[in-house]
Amino acid sequence: MKPLTARLHGYLDYLTVLIFLAAPAVLGFGGLPAKVAWLLAGVHLAMTLVTKFPLGVFRRLAFALHGWVERIVGPALIAIAFLPDIFSVKPAFAFFAGMGLVIIAVGWLTDYAEAS
DSSP, rough: OOOOOOHHHHHHHHHHHHHHHHHHHTTOHHHHHHHHHHHHHHHHHHHHHESSTTTOOSEEEEHHHHHHHHHHHHHHHHHHHHHHHHTTTTHHHHHHHHHHHHHHHHHHBBBBTTTT
């Protein structure tokens, strides 16, 4: 039994959007790392809005597929952290690697079959 419901996952998704938006200012990084963070905020918001779960707005994307996307995004964020323009900015490296680990953990803890 997985402890994160679809509703709780939705709240975490919207929180993730805010974290991606705020991270460059809060952690003090700009340039490419900031642009990537803002781009990911937009992509994450769009995916959350179109997911078929309690906090989705347009409800077109199956929650299970949302989960598969996150299974790719978590490791991809860790890989992104090692890009030279991000790796060289220690707060950006820590942010992207950390967010990748968080998204992986949330994926393991979420019941993606619940809202299907």
